[in-house]
Amino acid sequence: MATTVAAAHSQVATNDDSQASSTERGSKPNVLTVSHGDDHIQLEKAATRPDIHDVSQAHPTLLRTTTSGTTGPPFSIFTSTQKKFIVFMASWAGFFSPVSANIYLPALNPLASSLNVSSSLINLTLTSYMVFQGLAPAFVGSLADNMGRRPAYTVCFIVYIAANVGLALQNSYAALMVLRCVQSSGSSATIAMASAVVADVSTPAERGSYMGFTLAGSLLGPAIGPVLGGVLAQFLGWRAIFWFLVILAVAFLTIFLVFFPETARSKVGNGSIPPEGWNMSLMNYLAIRRIRREQMSDDHTPANTETTESLPKSKKRFPNPLASLVLLLDKQVAIILLYNALLFCAFYDVTATIPSQFAKIFHFNDLQIGLCFIPFGVGSMLAALVNGQFLDRNFARWCRKLDIQIKKGRDMDLRNFPIERARLEIAMPAIYTTIALILVWGWLLEINGPLPALLVILFFTSFSMSIAFNVTSTLLVDFYPTKPATATAANNFVRCLLGAGATAAVLPMIEAMGRGWTFTFLSLVLLVTSPLVWLNFRYGMKWREERRMKEEMKARMSVVEDGGESMSGKVKLGGEKDADAQKREQPVVEGGAPELAAVMKGDHGNGRDGKKM
Known part of the structure; x- marks a missing residue:
C-alpha cells in the first residue's frame, strides 16, 4: 500500500507536468498563461520573474483563476x-x-x-x-x-x-x-x-x-x-x-x-491534504495510524512518509491584531x-x-x-x-x-x-x-x-x-x-x-x-x-x-524588491516544474490512492476497494 500511495503522488505530479505547460500566447509577449486542466491562470512576467508561490502566499488575491469547465479539483472534497x-x-x-x-x-x-x-x-x-x-x-x-x-x-x-x-x-x-x-x-x-x-x-x-x-x-x-x-x-x-x-x-x-x-485552506487546501499536529482530529490520527500499520504489514518495511513530507511548510507567524484593523x-x-x-x-x-x-x-x-x-x-x-x-x-x-x-462545487471568480x-x-x-x-x-x-x-x-x-x-x-x-x-x-x-x-x-x-x-x-x-x-x-x-x-501592484512591488529570480511555483517557461512545485499541488485523490483519500476524509473503516477491513 505504501507503494500505491507513492505511485499516486508520482502519477499526479506527472499529469500536472504534462498539463501545466507554460507557453506565451497571443499578442501579449509579457503575459504567461499557465494551464492546469480546464483552469487557466494569466500572469504578467516581471523583469525579475518573481516567484509566484511567494506572491500567492503573501497576497492570495493576486492569482485569479477562471474555470472554464467542470473538470479539475472541486472547491472542497467534503461531502x-x-x-x-x-x-x-x-x-x-x-x-x-x-x-x-x-x-x-x-x-x-x-x-x-x-x-x-x-x-x-x-x-x-x-x-x-x-x-x-x-x-x-x-x-x-x-x-x-x-x-x-x-x-x-x-x-x-x-x-x-x-x-x-x-x-x-x-x-x-x-x-x-x-x-x-x-x-x-x-x-x-x-x-x-x-x-x-x-x-x-x-x-x-x-x-x-x-x-x-x-x-x-x-x-x-x-x-x-x-x-x-x-x-x-x-x-x-x-x-x-x-x-x-x-x-x-x-x-x-x-x-x-x-x-x-x-x-x-492554508493547511489542508480543499480538504485533500492530510492535516498535521494540532490540525489533526482524533479521527484523522486513528486513520493515519491504521494506514501506517497496514503499510508495514503489507510491505514489511517502515511506513512511507512521503504523504506528510509532500506538504508545504508554512511559516508560523505570531497573531497580528493590526491585520483586521487595516x-x-x-x-x-x-x-x-x-x-x-x-x-x-x-x-x-x-x-x-x-x-x-x-x-x-x-x-x-x-x-x-x-x-x-x-x-x-x-x-x-x-x-x-x-x-x-x-x-x-x-x-x-x-x-x-x-x-x-x-458549476456545483467549483469556486467562482467574482x-x-x-x-x-x-x-x-x-x-x-x-x-x-x-x-x-x-x-x-x-x-x-x-x-x-x-x-x-x-x-x-x-x-x-x-x-x-x-x-x-x-x-x-x-x-x-x-x-x-x-x-x-x-x-x-x-x-x-x-x-x-x-x-x-x-x-x-x-x-x-x-x-x-x-x-x-x-x-x-x-x-x-x-x-x-x-x-x-x-x-x-x-x-x-x-x-x-x-x-x-492596489493589492496586485503592492504584491508585485514587494516581490520585485525582494529580488525574486525565477518564475514561481516554481513554474518554468518550458512548462517544467521542480520538485518543490509538485509538492505544493493539492490534488483530489479519487481513485489513485484510496488510502490517502480515507485519511483526508477521516474515514478509517474502509479499505482499498471501499470495503470494510
Missing part, C-alpha cells in the same frame, strides 16, 4: 453531510459568546447583593465584556488564518472553560470583573471563526445558506440566554449559570477534538462595517432595555422577563433559516441574468460579478423594516403598550435585524475569502465597541428623553446613515476592483 456537520459545530461554537453575555443578565441583582456592590458597578461588567468581545477576535482571527481553525478553537475553549470555573468559584467584585474579561476573550472569536469555516468549505453560490445556519447560533444566544439565566438564577442560584456554561463548553470541546476536521482603512469595508455596527447598537439597545422597562411596566420577575426573550429568539432562528435561501436564490438569479453558469448588488438587494428591505419597527417599539413602550403587541414587534424586529446581519457577514466573506476570520474580526471589533457605548448610554437616554424619543432618535440615526449602504450598492464593484489592483 454535503460533512459540510452540514462542520457548519453545525461552527454554529454551536458561535453560540457561546452571545449566550455568555446574555445569560448573565437575570443574575445582575443577585450578584450585586452577593458581592455587596451597587448595580452600576455590576453593569460595568457588561461593558467590559463587550469591549473584550471586540478586541479578542483581532488576535484570534489572525491566529486562525495563519495556524488553522482547530488550534484557534482549542485555545479559545480552554481559556473559556477555565474562566467559567473561576467565575463560579469567585467571591469578589475584582475577580468577577477580570474573569468576565477573560471569559469574553475566550468565547468572542468563535463568531469570526464560524464565518471563516464557511468560507473554507463553501463556494459563493452556496455560501448564503451555510452562513445563515452558522449565524443562527450567534443570533440564538441573545434570545435564549436570558431565559436560561432566569431559570438557573431563580432555582439554583447565580453560580449555576457558570457551571452550566462549563458543562456545555466541555461537551462541545470533546466532540470537537474527536470529530471536527481542519478546514483552513481592513478598516478600505472605504468599501469601512462603510459596510459602520452601518452594520449601527444596526448592532440598535439590536443591543432593544434587548438591554427589556429587563428594566418590562419590570417597570409589567412588574415581572427575572424568570418572566427571561421568557419575554423567546419571540426574539424565534425571529432570529427563522431569519437564519430562510435568509440563506434568499441569498443563494438571488445569487443564482444574477448568474442567469449575466449568463453565468454555476471580479466581474456584482456581488454587492446580489447580497444587498436582500438587506435593503430588511434595513428599512427594522427602522420602522424600532420606532414603533419605542412608542409602544412609551404608552405602556400591551404585552402581546410588544412581543410581536420584538419577533419581527429580530427577524429583520438578523437578515441584515447575515447579509453583511456573508458579504465580508465574499470580499476576503482567503482571510475570512480576520475580516469578521474587524466586523466584531467595530460593532462591539460601538455596541458597548450604546448599551451604556441607552438607559440614561431613556431617563432624559423618554422611551419614545430615545428609540425615535435611534431610528433617525439608522435612516440618515442608510445612504451608506446605497453607496456600496452603486459603487461597490468599482471599489472592489480598485482594491484588487
Whole structure:
C-alpha cells in the first residue's frame, strides 16, 4: 500500500507536468498563461520573474483563476453531510459568546447583593465584556488564518472553560470583573471563526445558506440566554449559570477534538491534504495510524512518509491584531462595517432595555422577563433559516441574468460579478423594516403598550435585524475569502465597541428623553446613515476592483524588491516544474490512492476497494 500511495503522488505530479505547460500566447509577449486542466491562470512576467508561490502566499488575491469547465479539483472534497456537520459545530461554537453575555443578565441583582456592590458597578461588567468581545477576535482571527481553525478553537475553549470555573468559584467584585474579561476573550472569536469555516468549505453560490445556519447560533444566544439565566438564577442560584456554561463548553470541546476536521485552506487546501499536529482530529490520527500499520504489514518495511513530507511548510507567524484593523482603512469595508455596527447598537439597545422597562411596566420577575426573550429568539432562528435561501436564490438569479453558469462545487471568480448588488438587494428591505419597527417599539413602550403587541414587534424586529446581519457577514466573506476570520474580526471589533457605548448610554437616554424619543432618535440615526449602504450598492464593484489592483501592484512591488529570480511555483517557461512545485499541488485523490483519500476524509473503516477491513 505504501507503494500505491507513492505511485499516486508520482502519477499526479506527472499529469500536472504534462498539463501545466507554460507557453506565451497571443499578442501579449509579457503575459504567461499557465494551464492546469480546464483552469487557466494569466500572469504578467516581471523583469525579475518573481516567484509566484511567494506572491500567492503573501497576497492570495493576486492569482485569479477562471474555470472554464467542470473538470479539475472541486472547491472542497467534503461531502454535503460533512459540510452540514462542520457548519453545525461552527454554529454551536458561535453560540457561546452571545449566550455568555446574555445569560448573565437575570443574575445582575443577585450578584450585586452577593458581592455587596451597587448595580452600576455590576453593569460595568457588561461593558467590559463587550469591549473584550471586540478586541479578542483581532488576535484570534489572525491566529486562525495563519495556524488553522482547530488550534484557534482549542485555545479559545480552554481559556473559556477555565474562566467559567473561576467565575463560579469567585467571591469578589475584582475577580468577577477580570474573569468576565477573560471569559469574553475566550468565547468572542468563535463568531469570526464560524464565518471563516464557511468560507473554507463553501463556494459563493452556496455560501448564503451555510452562513445563515452558522449565524443562527450567534443570533440564538441573545434570545435564549436570558431565559436560561432566569431559570438557573431563580432555582439554583447565580453560580449555576457558570457551571452550566462549563458543562456545555466541555461537551462541545470533546466532540470537537474527536470529530471536527481542519478546514483552513492554508493547511489542508480543499480538504485533500492530510492535516498535521494540532490540525489533526482524533479521527484523522486513528486513520493515519491504521494506514501506517497496514503499510508495514503489507510491505514489511517502515511506513512511507512521503504523504506528510509532500506538504508545504508554512511559516508560523505570531497573531497580528493590526491585520483586521487595516481592513478598516478600505472605504468599501469601512462603510459596510459602520452601518452594520449601527444596526448592532440598535439590536443591543432593544434587548438591554427589556429587563428594566418590562419590570417597570409589567412588574415581572427575572424568570418572566427571561421568557419575554423567546419571540426574539424565534425571529432570529427563522431569519437564519430562510435568509440563506434568499441569498443563494438571488445569487443564482444574477448568474442567469449575466449568463453565468454555476458549476456545483467549483469556486467562482467574482471580479466581474456584482456581488454587492446580489447580497444587498436582500438587506435593503430588511434595513428599512427594522427602522420602522424600532420606532414603533419605542412608542409602544412609551404608552405602556400591551404585552402581546410588544412581543410581536420584538419577533419581527429580530427577524429583520438578523437578515441584515447575515447579509453583511456573508458579504465580508465574499470580499476576503482567503482571510475570512480576520475580516469578521474587524466586523466584531467595530460593532462591539460601538455596541458597548450604546448599551451604556441607552438607559440614561431613556431617563432624559423618554422611551419614545430615545428609540425615535435611534431610528433617525439608522435612516440618515442608510445612504451608506446605497453607496456600496452603486459603487461597490468599482471599489472592489480598485482594491484588487492596489493589492496586485503592492504584491508585485514587494516581490520585485525582494529580488525574486525565477518564475514561481516554481513554474518554468518550458512548462517544467521542480520538485518543490509538485509538492505544493493539492490534488483530489479519487481513485489513485484510496488510502490517502480515507485519511483526508477521516474515514478509517474502509479499505482499498471501499470495503470494510
